Amino acid sequence: MTITRELLIGGKDVPAASGRTAEDIDPFTGEVWATVAAGGPEDITRAVDAAHGAFPQWAAVSPAERRRIFLAAADLLDARAEQAADIMAHEAGATRPWAYFNVGLAAGILREAAAAATAPRGEVLNAQEEGVLGLAVREPVGVVAAFAPWNAPLILGVRAIAAPLAAGNTVVVKPSEDAPVACGLFVADVLREAGLPDGVLNVVTNAREDAAEVAEALIADPRVRAVNFTGSTEVGRIVGTLAARHLKPVLLELGGKNSVIVLADADVDHAVDAAVFGVFMNAGQICMSADRLLVHDSLVEEFTAKFTAKVASLPAGDPSQPQTVVGPLVSAGSARRVAALVKDAVDKGATLLTGGGEPDGAVHPATVLSGVPREAELYHSEAFGPLVTIAAFADDDDAVALANDTEHGLTAGVITENATHGLAVARRLRTGIVHVNDQTVADEPQAPFGGFQASGYGRFGGRWGIEAFSNTRWLTVAAKQPRYPF
CATH class of the missing domain: 3.40.605.10 (Aldehyde Dehydrogenase; Chain A, domain 1)
Known part of the structure; x- marks a missing residue:
């Protein structure tokens, strides 16, 4: 009706x-x-x-x-x-x-x-x-x-x-x-x-x-x-x-190109749960959604395996069904835009870890990429969809440089079990909002x-x-x- x-x-x-x-x-x-x-x-x-x-x-x-x-x-x-x-x-x-x-x-x-x-x-x-x-x-x-x-x-x-x-x-x-x-x-x-x-x-x-x-x-x-x-x-x-x-x-x-930084002293299982929420809530269509997961070298292999497995299991499709996590994007055109970002990144050397392919109408699968090169459009552009990239970093200076390598400055998350360490990193990020030991999506009136x-x-x-x-x-x-x- x-x-x-x-x-x-x-x-x-x-x-x-x-x-x-x-x-x-x-x-x-x-x-x-x-x-x-x-x-x-x-x-x-x-x-x-x-x-x-x-x-x-x-x-x-x-x-x-x-x-x-x-x-x-x-x-x-x-x-x-x-x-x-x-x-x-x-x-x-x-x-x-x-x-x-x-x-x-x-x-x-x-x-x-x-x-x-x-x-x-x-x-x-x-x-x-x-x-x-x-x-x-x-x-x-x-x-x-x-x-x-x-x-x-x-x-x-x-x-x-x-x-x-x-x-x-x-x-x-x-x-x-x-x-x-x-x-x-x-x-x-x-x-x-x-x-x-x-x-x-x-x-x-x-x-x-x-x-x-x-x-x-x-x-x-x-x-x-x-x-x-x-x-x-x-x-x-x-x-x-x-x-x-x-x-x-x-x-x-306005928009964001937001990062979750997973420090060497993070709880990996908590980091995975936080990142999945921060990336895929509302199919990534939030200005605060995490576009980039930056993970310390010592944790990146374990984190990537666990994160990719959890993403691959997320129910997608009909938003009226209570079990659905990744619903449709706002239009079929938006889903095609996300698919084009994925294709461009893969064509230029990125590795597809899960998801990808052609959308089903307005539904695009939850997608994870690694090794996205700077010349890919996704490296700089806001994904605004169920899409995220994973990159490794060697130390705090490297993490901060990667997170700040964007024209945007909305929000960030720093996952750590050491609040003093997390705060030190948070103070160096050029964003209006930072959440220590949490992901990027949060709002309080x-x-x-x-x-x-x-x-x-x-x-x-x-x-x-x-x-x-x-x-x-x-x-x-x-x-x-x-x-x-x-």
Whole structure:
């Protein structure tokens, strides 16, 4: 049964001004699962109209009321876990464990937003003039443009809007064409039911061929005062350039080329279990997924044998089956892209340890390579699929050099039984996040999340998210009339 959804503008479900629609394809079956309104620039203007009009009232809403709404939304999201899992399976090929993880973390982000809404905001300054009170006050910026991706649709759909709303802003979100319901409309449904006022959150879905035009219209609207984008580095460069052209602050959370480093003092069995999770959760379609496993010379033979055997046993296929670990990629085209990376690497001298071959529709087998040369595209490009490479290193300097040999800088894992050793290595890695004695995939709503270099800039999470979507103003109050020189 195909579902139909319209745009959400000003609290109302409305068709696109053009009357056009777009198809939302189930990646496992290849069939149309939903039809959504194909919004255009004129719909962006309508949505910004609504957000701009709702801003003064929402900014004036008490922090306690904002907190109540976010807490209610978190409870509603928890209660709708089964519905959310079904949506994610149909839109993004998500397995059940991945979908439930999305629900739990997205609810946690809403609860963290509730806490942030009532947290102290601002500082009392030591003024130079006698009898003057100086204040640094944080205030909302206005309308925020948010771009939410498909791969962790509930987590990233909620993250795109939670901090901006908690800070008192209103939002227009453009969800991914691959998961417009899960990362846009479903999230908005939950917040509407929780009591979010009309116009505070608006959702404009679009056809894939209109994406660039719709995004540019949203960023360029002069009433939009800040932008956040989570997605590929390639598109992030475009979004960052557009935002800079219009002198708007932008928070970019982009791709990664992440490494798990297995030091000589690691527990090999733990390292294997951690690496399998870090590589193959959500079929490797996470910005934090481990693309590279760097293993000390003394452990690489044992690690490779055990890791390859476990990978070869991972159940793959139908995401609705509870035993499935590696579900389909978001599209058959994505599976072919991963297959092309494998073929290119093998043609240039890499060794295929397990997996490979032609994908079955959108399902690509879990694949492990070793000996990938620098001239292979995979050496530098993000895999973003069920694909990983193994390489050996001789010492810490060698491991750090290999891990840092990338333009990205998002996350890393260092597996060791010696925390002091692990921390010493972690401090040398050029990433925004490092987990010692763990793999690369982890997220907590109160922690600063983001990278640098080609992995983006700015931070989601906790107070850092509030700071990203608010202005700092300097206010003074003179307790007595100042004296002037003329």
